Amino acid sequence: MMRLSTRGRYGTRLMLQLAQNYKNGPVLLKDIALKEDISTGYLEHLLPPLKAIGLVSATRGAHGGYTLAKPPSEISLRDIVQSLEGSLSPVECLDTPSVCSRVQRCVSRDIWKLLRDSIYQTLESKTLEDLITLQKEKSSHMYYI
Amino acid sequence: MMRLSTRGRYGTRLMLQLAQNYKNGPVLLKDIALKEDISTGYLEHLLPPLKAIGLVSATRGAHGGYTLAKPPSEISLRDIVQSLEGSLSPVECLDTPSVCSRVQRCVSRDIWKLLRDSIYQTLESKTLEDLITLQKEKSSHMYYI
DNA sequence: TACATTTCCTACTGAAATACTAAGATTAGT
DNA sequence: ACTAATCTTAGTATTTCAGTAGGAAATGTA
Numbered sequence: 650m651m652r653l654s655t656r657g658r659y660g661t662r663l664m665l666q667l668a669q670n671y672k673n674g675p676v677l678l679k680d681i682a683l684k685e686d687i688s689t690g691y692l693e694h695l696l697p698p699l700k701a702i703g704l705v706s707a708t709r710g711a712h713g714g715y716t717l718a719k720p721p722s723e724i725s726l727r728d729i730v731q732s733l734e735g736s737l738s739p740v741e742c743l744d745t746p747s748v749c750s751r752v753q754r755c756v757s758r759d760i761w762k763l764l765r766d767s768i769y770q771t772l773e774s775k776t777l778e779d780l781i782t783l784q785k786e787k788s789s790h791m792y793y794i
Numbered sequence: 795m796m797r798l799s800t801r802g803r804y805g806t807r808l809m810l811q812l813a814q815n816y817k818n819g820p821v822l823l824k825d826i827a828l829k830e831d832i833s834t835g836y837l838e839h840l841l842p843p844l845k846a847i848g849l850v851s852a853t854r855g856a857h858g859g860y861t862l863a864k865p866p867s868e869i870s871l872r873d874i875v876q877s878l879e880g881s882l883s884p885v886e887c888l889d890t891p892s893v894c895s896r897v898q899r900c901v902s903r904d905i906w907k908l909l910r911d912s913i914y915q916t917l918e919s920k921t922l923e924d925l926i927t928l929q930k931e932k933s934s935h936m937y938y939i
Numbered sequence: 940t941a942c943a944t945t946t947c948c949t950a951c952t953g954a955a956a957t958a959c960t961a962a963g964a965t966t967a968g969t
Numbered sequence: 970a971c972t973a974a975t976c977t978t979a980g981t982a983t984t985t986c987a988g989t990a991g992g993a994a995a996t997g998t999a
Contacts, residue, residue, distance in 0.1 A: 650956085651796055651913075653884045653906070655987065661902045677945080691988055693947075710996025711944040726905055739798045754936065756928045757806045760871055761798070764916050768796075771912040775905055783901045791899065795985085800958065822974075836959060838976075855967025856973040940999100947994070957984070965976065 651739065653730070659687050660695045660733040661726065665784070667705065668721040668777035675707075675714025698732045721777035730772055737772070738765045796884065798875070804832050805840045805878040806871065810929070812850065813866040813922035820852075820859025843877045866922035875917055882917070883910045 666681045678696075682689040696715065699705040706718040717724065731737050740761045742749045752758060811826045823841075827834040841860065844850040851863040862869065876882050885906045887894045897903060 650879050651798055651802075651882060651884065652886065653796055654985090657796075658885060658902065661905075665902065675945095679945090688988070690990080694988090697947085707946060708996080709944095709946045709994075712997060713945045713995085715946085734795055737796060739796065740803060741797065754932065756925050756932060757803065757810065759928060760806075760917075760920055760925070763920070764913065767912050767916040768909065771909050772905075775908070780901050780905070783904060787899065787901060799956090820974095824974085833959075835961075839959090842976085852975060853967085854965075854973095854975045857968065858966085858974045860975085942999085943997090945994100945996080948992090950990085952989080953987090955984105955986075958982090960981080961979085963977090963979105965974100967972100967974080969970100969972085 654734060655691075656695060656733040657730045659685070659692065660699070661729050661780075662687075663692060663695060664699070664704070664717075664724065664729050664777060665780050667715060667717045668724070668781055669784075671717050671721055675712070675716050677714045695733060699729070702728065702732050704728060704732070717777075721781060724777045725773050726775045726777075726780075727769060727772035737768050739768075799879060800836075801840060801878040802875045804830070804837065805844065806874050806925075807832075808837060808840060809844070809849070809862075809869065809874050809922060810925050812860060812862045813869070813926055814929075816862050816866055820857070820861050822859045840878060844874070847873065847877050849873060849877070862922075866926060869922045870918050871920045871922075871925075872914060872917035882913050884913075 662685050663681055666684060667676055670676045678689050678692055681687075682692055696705060696707065700707060703718050704724055705715055707713065707715050727737070736744050738744050738761070740758065742752055742755075742758055743762055743765055746752045749755070807830050808826055811829060812821055815821045823834050823837055826832075827837055841850060841852065845852060848863050849869055850860055852858065852860050872882070881889050883889050883906070885903065887897055887900075887903055888907055888910055891897045894900070
């Protein structure tokens with residue numbers, strides 16, 4: 650159904666929280682879990698991939714926590730979502746041509762490639778900084794919780 | 795994982811076959827199944843939604859089969875994929891806001907909306923006629939099966 | 940050193956979606 | 970009647986998803 654999994658969705662919310670605390674020192678996962686209403690246990694699964702590609706760094710032990718490893722302006726939504734979802738290709742044959750013998754003559758595959766590229770482009774064009782800006786604009790227009 | 799299901803993929807291949815036989819009279823599902831190497835049993839599941847939105851018409855009984863209900867130029871990939879996948883929204887809350895209480899203040903949702911719109915746009919911009927053209931171009935460059 | 944706090948890692952599990960298959964009912968032409 | 974086709978419903982095996990659980994490793998503090 651072409652739906653983002655919870656990994657991609659929760660992951661961007663997690664990253665937005667980290668972005669909002671950039672330069673405030675490490676943030677506890679526990680706190681993010683509380684604010685975002687997601688279990689810490691599940692959030693823990695999202696960190697390894699984000700660390701692996703250098704978006705997040707962690708400090709273990711007491712007074713530890715997680716920090717953005719780069720400024721919010723340098724982290725795009727594509728970075729986040731791709732690392733957590735594994736791939737943004739709408740079809741497997743774009744990542745692994747060997748899965749299908751029709752690859753060369755398949756025209757629908759060409760369309761899926763266009764689709765993938767437009768997904769890339771859309772998500773690349775938005776950074777965590779953009780989200781923060783959006784957040785601020787939004788809350789200034791909200792007169793209710 | 796944001797992957798198209800086989801419904802969307804097989805469905806576009808099915809529709810391309812119908813498009814290539816537009817104005818040749820009804821096509822047997824059996825024949826399409828053979829060409830595309832998909833079981834007729836499974837293809838049968840894809841027809842009801844396509845008929846429901848008026849993309850395909852069927853003739854039952856002997857000498858029956860399926861026909862495109864509109865010219866290939868008037869059927870976009872969005873029509874096909876959306877009808878078969880059910881929705882093209884990367885997140886459920888775009889279709890059904892009531893599933894999440896954070897809808898109003900959620901900035902990531904705004905990004906998913908952008909993403910959905912770019913998916914719409916990409917798929918709307920391609921019609922079955924475009925696929926046929928692409929197919930022709932492609933086969934003229936292929937010197938092997 | 941002992942302890943508390945935190946990240947890190949692995950295994951497991953229930954639920955849902957996916958990708959089919961099967962079998963017959965219905966319709967239409969010959 | 971008979972044959973050829975679509976139509977419809979039910980069932981099932983497999984995979985993916987979402988989440989829990991439990992403990993190991995690291996780090997600061999008393």
